[in-house]
Amino acid sequence: MKQKRPSIKDIAKALNVSITTISFVLNGKGEERKISKEVIKKIEEYAEEINYRPNQIAQSLRTGKSKILVFMVEDIGNPFFAKIARIIEEIAYQKGYKVLFCSTENNDKRSRELITLFHERQVDGFIVIPSAGIQKDIENLIRSDVPVVLGDRYFKDSPMHHVIIDNYGASKKGTQHLIDNGFKNIAFISIDTQQIQMIERARGYQDAVDEAGLSSQILELSFDDIRKQKGKDSVKNLLTQKENIDAVFFSTNYLTQTALEIIKDINPQLIYNLGILTFDDNDFFKINTPSISAVAQPLQEMGEELMRIMFKLLKKSKDKETPLMQTVLEATLIPRDSSRRNT
Amino acid sequence: MKQKRPSIKDIAKALNVSITTISFVLNGKGEERKISKEVIKKIEEYAEEINYRPNQIAQSLRTGKSKILVFMVEDIGNPFFAKIARIIEEIAYQKGYKVLFCSTENNDKRSRELITLFHERQVDGFIVIPSAGIQKDIENLIRSDVPVVLGDRYFKDSPMHHVIIDNYGASKKGTQHLIDNGFKNIAFISIDTQQIQMIERARGYQDAVDEAGLSSQILELSFDDIRKQKGKDSVKNLLTQKENIDAVFFSTNYLTQTALEIIKDINPQLIYNLGILTFDDNDFFKINTPSISAVAQPLQEMGEELMRIMFKLLKKSKDKETPLMQTVLEATLIPRDSSRRNT
DNA sequence: TCAACATAGTAAAACGTTTTACTATCCTCC
DNA sequence: GGAGGATAGTAAAACGTTTTACTATGTTGA
Numbered sequence: 092m093k094q095k096r097p098s099i100k101d102i103a104k105a106l107n108v109s110i111t112t113i114s115f116v117l118n119g120k121g122e123e124r125k126i127s128k129e130v131i132k133k134i135e136e137y138a139e140e141i142n143y144r145p146n147q148i149a150q151s152l153r154t155g156k157s158k159i160l161v162f163m164v165e166d167i168g169n170p171f172f173a174k175i176a177r178i179i180e181e182i183a184y185q186k187g188y189k190v191l192f193c194s195t196e197n198n199d200k201r202s203r204e205l206i207t208l209f210h211e212r213q214v215d216g217f218i219v220i221p222s223a224g225i226q227k228d229i230e231n232l233i234r235s236d237v238p239v240v241l242g243d244r245y246f247k248d249s250p251m252h253h254v255i256i257d258n259y260g261a262s263k264k265g266t267q268h269l270i271d272n273g274f275k276n277i278a279f280i281s282i283d284t285q286q287i288q289m290i291e292r293a294r295g296y297q298d299a300v301d302e303a304g305l306s307s308q309i310l311e312l313s314f315d316d317i318r319k320q321k322g323k324d325s326v327k328n329l330l331t332q333k334e335n336i337d338a339v340f341f342s343t344n345y346l347t348q349t350a351l352e353i354i355k356d357i358n359p360q361l362i363y364n365l366g367i368l369t370f371d372d373n374d375f376f377k378i379n380t381p382s383i384s385a386v387a388q389p390l391q392e393m394g395e396e397l398m399r400i401m402f403k404l405l406k407k408s409k410d411k412e413t414p415l416m417q418t419v420l421e422a423t424l425i426p427r428d429s430s431r432r433n434t
Numbered sequence: 435m436k437q438k439r440p441s442i443k444d445i446a447k448a449l450n451v452s453i454t455t456i457s458f459v460l461n462g463k464g465e466e467r468k469i470s471k472e473v474i475k476k477i478e479e480y481a482e483e484i485n486y487r488p489n490q491i492a493q494s495l496r497t498g499k500s501k502i503l504v505f506m507v508e509d510i511g512n513p514f515f516a517k518i519a520r521i522i523e524e525i526a527y528q529k530g531y532k533v534l535f536c537s538t539e540n541n542d543k544r545s546r547e548l549i550t551l552f553h554e555r556q557v558d559g560f561i562v563i564p565s566a567g568i569q570k571d572i573e574n575l576i577r578s579d580v581p582v583v584l585g586d587r588y589f590k591d592s593p594m595h596h597v598i599i600d601n602y603g604a605s606k607k608g609t610q611h612l613i614d615n616g617f618k619n620i621a622f623i624s625i626d627t628q629q630i631q632m633i634e635r636a637r638g639y640q641d642a643v644d645e646a647g648l649s650s651q652i653l654e655l656s657f658d659d660i661r662k663q664k665g666k667d668s669v670k671n672l673l674t675q676k677e678n679i680d681a682v683f684f685s686t687n688y689l690t691q692t693a694l695e696i697i698k699d700i701n702p703q704l705i706y707n708l709g710i711l712t713f714d715d716n717d718f719f720k721i722n723t724p725s726i727s728a729v730a731q732p733l734q735e736m737g738e739e740l741m742r743i744m745f746k747l748l749k750k751s752k753d754k755e756t757p758l759m760q761t762v763l764e765a766t767l768i769p770r771d772s773s774r775r776n777t
Numbered sequence: 778t779c780a781a782c783a784t785a786g787t788a789a790a791a792c793g794t795t796t797t798a799c800t801a802t803c804c805t806c807c
Numbered sequence: 808g809g810a811g812g813a814t815a816g817t818a819a820a821a822c823g824t825t826t827t828a829c830t831a832t833g834t835t836g837a
Contacts (some may be wrong), residue, residue, distance in 0.1 A: 096554075098822090100823075109787045110823090111788075112785090113785095115825095115826095118825085124785085124786080125784055126785065127784090127786090145555075146495075147554070147824095148491055148494045148495045148500065148555075148824090149495055149822070149825090150823080150824055150825080151792095151793090152791095152792050152823080153824045153825050155792080167516055167520050167523065167535075168513065168516045170516070172510065173512075174511045176508050176510040176511070177509065180535070181537075184536075187532055189555070191534055192519070192523070194832070211490070213489075288565055346717070348721065352720060355721060355723070374691055375716070375721075378718075380702070380705065441792090441793055441794085442793065442794070451796085451817095452816070452818075453795095454816080455815090458795095461795085468816075473815085473816085488793080489793050492795090493795080495794070495822050495823070496796085497794085497822085724815090761819095770804075778831080778837100780835100780836095781815095781834100782833100782835080782836105782837095784834090785831090785832085786829105788827105788832085788835100789826100789827090789828090790828100791825085791827100792823105795820100796821085797820085797821100799817080799818075799819095800816085800817075801815090802814080802816100804811100804812085805810105805811105806809105807809100
């Protein structure tokens with residue numbers, strides 16, 4: 092026999108106390124509301140005994156809060172995002188929040204739909220890795236007083252809370268590392284996007300190369316072409332036609348992944364003669380032969396920082412203005428074999 | 435000015451119709467309940483016009499359904515699970531369900547807590563990759579009439595709906611592949627666990643080796659030790675002390691990952707002289723030098739099948755018994771360089 | 778003595794739905 | 808002319824909380 096979960100009403104009946112009193116006591120307002128010690132004790136003990144848990148849905152209906160956060164990423168199957176997700180999940184659960192994950196596929200339309208969907212279902216807050224074209228939608232969201240924190244990227248002319256890394260600096264540092272190791276013709280392979288983080292990375296590369304008096308070579312692939320023949324051909328062209336290229340800096344992890352495949356395809360030996368550096372570390376870069384040097388983003392800190400800001404926003408009282416919280420973290424260069432020049 | 439979302443009440447007021455009528459119409463029961471065409475039309479048009487969306491929380495409170503599913507995995511940061519998560523997410527959203535992901539860390543206590551947590555918050559269904567010791571908890575869950583589907587593993591003496599692969603067959607086939615390629619001393623490295631899928635994999639290996647008249651060598655690491663020095667030392671011992679071992683079959687992807695690191699550590703050349711085969715494919719195995727042969731699980735089908743069963747369960751009427759749904763899928767052997775014997 | 782206040786609670790509305798049970802009006806048929 | 812049935816709805820309870828406004832009783836102090 093499946094008996095239903097006890098509700099406040101059941102406690103009320105059993106103890107012959109009013110629902111109100113119980114609610115006050117269980118919400119820790121017993122003292123404040125002048126409920127006597129005995130009654131408080133009686134209620135707490137009984138609640139414990141029957142293992143009472145408030146019905147979250149009823150609470151949500153009444154309070155308008157759902158205790159659910161949503162984490163919108165490009166692709167939850169991408170280890171970079173999956174790892175951050177893991178960290179966020181952990182912190183959220185500790186504070187009694189649950190996290191919904193969803194993949195936007197970097198697609199504005201889909202992102203918009205998801206935002207609407209979750210906004211309607213009244214999630215309490217959004218942690219978003221935004222696709223490039225949803226600035227307006229996010230602005231609307233914020234205007235309707237929903238806590239939003241952006242990660243990894245932001246919108247240039249729209250001040251929002253965010254946690255990013257110093258992409259320009261990291262990229263410049265990475266490029267410099269290649270230069271220091273004696274590479275002279277460094278190509279930068281990136282995504283054809285208006286996303287600020289990619290632009291910054293390209294800028295960092297450009298400046299480093301310029302300052303060293305070297306020539307630059309930027310290849311931008313479209314997000315959709317990457318895994319298709321077209322994308323592969325572009326990379327192939329870059330690496331084979333221009334024979335002078337001696338190192339490649341990839342602006343993001345999934346590019347590297349595809350490119351390594353292509354490089355292997357072109358010529359298995361090529362990888363040993365090419366300097367390789369990638370943004371975003373990955374467990375496998377360490378294992379690869381040669382191991383791949385990376386500019387690693389501080390995932391743990393990013394997750395923690397995103398959540399710190401989110402909880403600040405969740406706690407803030409409606410009336411008083413919250414100051415803009417924008418954190419810029421530093422990436423770490425992890426030099427491995429692939430960026431060593433073998434003479 | 436933030437205006438609140440329209441509710442049924444607002445429509446009622448605007449159109450001068452009762453709440454009941456509106457609810458019927460919007461739930462498609464207009465005809466059935468003999469509401470006139472004009473009223474139906476009027477209500478539908480107005481709802482459209484003001485972009486009315488029912489409040490899911492109120493619906494949940496009333497109906498007891500939350501339209502939320504939970505997907506419990508070992509670690510959402512593990513690409514194997516992240517990929518399945520992605521597939522499940524996709525299907526769920528299409529049907530108007532959302533998915534909560536959570537990581538159990540293969541820890542019974544944590545799993546139990548999560549089950550309780552979500553059960554209390556009345557999620558509509560559980561898709562679980564169970565840790566070994568939570569059979570009782572899952573049984574309880576099922577007893578209280580919550581749809582549950584297990585993935586990847588199951589409990590031997592407890593009939594539940596599940597989607598698994600033929601681990602024994604896949605493992606045997608993999609081992610056989612190594613044997614066919616001329617390896618004579620194949621070690622099997624696995625996890626020290628009672629989980630059925632691991633036991634089956636070990637059995638497949640054992641049988642294949644036995645049938646070929648070769649000697650077997652099984653190393654079981656504890657889940658906790660894998661990333662610690664202790665685990666590394668064990669693997670190192672196996673590979674260096676017993677000089678006769680010429681191939682290694684890893685029972686799961688994160689083992690392979692750690693092991694490749696260790697192998698590289700011991701001697702960068704070793705990897706070329708060792709046959710390597712792993713369970714679970716990964717984008718990087720293809721890229722690695724040498725590329726790593728894998729026994730790949732059909733992620734897409736697993737996800738689809740899990741959801742197919744879940745929706746069957748969600749739809750079923752309480753009274754009639756659902757037959758046990760247990761799907762066994764086949765894994766695919768992907769031979770790559772690491773299982774080729776270089777003489 | 779009685780106004781004022783503190784104490785220890787409680788009743789009832791509200792959140793936004795769904796659903797059961799009801800009603801008012803008209804029509805038909807004998 | 809009125810019983811019975813169809814038509815086209817509606818009122819109100821219910822889901823389980825939170826919260827506002829209220830009350831009954833006792834205590835104090837001038």
